[in-house]
Amino acid sequence: MKDTDPKKRRRRRSCYDRLRMRMIERRRMARTNPAQSAAQQLLALLAVVFGRVPVPELTPVRYTPPPMSPHHAQRLNLARRLGVPSRYVDIVLSQGMVPYTRLFDDIRRGGTSRRDALAELRKRVPEASLDWLDHIQRWSLWAELLKCHVPRGVDEDTDTRILKSTLAWIDGKGGGGGTAGASPAPKPNDEGRNPPTL
Numbered sequence: 001m002k003d004t005d006p007k008k009r010r011r012r013r014s015c016y017d018r019l020r021m022r023m024i025e026r027r028r029m030a031r032t033n034p035a036q037s038a039a040q041q042l043l044a045l046l047a048v049v050f051g052r053v054p055v056p057e058l059t060p061v062r063y064t065p066p067p068m069s070p071h072h073a074q075r076l077n078l079a080r081r082l083g084v085p086s087r088y089v090d091i092v093l094s095q096g097m098v099p100y101t102r103l104f105d106d107i108r109r110g111g112t113s114r115r116d117a118l119a120e121l122r123k124r125v126p127e128a129s130l131d132w133l134d135h136i137q138r139w140s141l142w143a144e145l146l147k148c149h150v151p152r153g154v155d156e157d158t159d160t161r162i163l164k165s166t167l168a169w170i171d172g173k174g175g176g177g178g179t180a181g182a183s184p185a186p187k188p189n190d191e192g193r194n195p196p197t198l
Contacts (some may be wrong), residue, residue, distance in 0.1 A: 083118035097124065100158045104149040107142060114142075124155075125162050132166040 033046045079086040087106075098120050106117035118137060125133060136145045148165055150157040 084120065087113075087116060087121060100124070100149060100155055101151065104146060107145065126159055126166075129162050129166040132162075134167045135169065 032187055075089055079089045082089065082093050084098070088102075091098050091102065103117045103121050103124070106113040107121075114170055118133075122130065122133065133145075136142070144165065147160040148158060148160060
């Protein structure tokens with residue numbers, strides 16, 4: 001039989017019922033997570049405490065190098081009088097000049113070592129090779145320069161290789177007066193005309 005009692009009949013759910021269920025669920029979720037509430041209160045408390053602590057003003061500290069030792073000052077003075085970088089003072093005093101091996105090792109290292117080695121190399125290379133050395137330095141062709149070093153040979157062998165590289169550079173330049181890669185003007189043939197170009 002059909003149940004006709006209106007109180008026992010289920011009524012239909014409306015939008016209001018759904019909204020009410022969502023509110024109840026949210027309250028239940030908020031009540032079940034007390035750790036979140038405690039963490040928020042602790043964070044607020046720490047913000048208040050540390051917000052009141054004065055922050056010291058940071059002043060930049062200027063770097064002052066340590067005082068120069070008397071030995072170092074004497075070494076720099078001696079290097080200035082000899083006209084060599086301070087790294088080569090001992091070698092110049094013992095041997096009279098910096099050997100090519102040391103100069104080429106410093107050129108390989110780069111940086112300040114390369115700059116000092118090039119200054120000394122300018123004093124050592126033959127006079128005719130100074131333009132070639134300028135070209136090497138301007139275009140940073142260090143591999144070309146390092147090819148000139150004879151590791152176990154005498155300094156004259158290195159000088160010879162430097163002169164050969166200088167001659168090859170001058171020939172590649174077109175005799176020194178032209179630009180690199182410039183082709184000579186065609187010569188007229190027997191009839192006075194230029195040969196046809198293909």
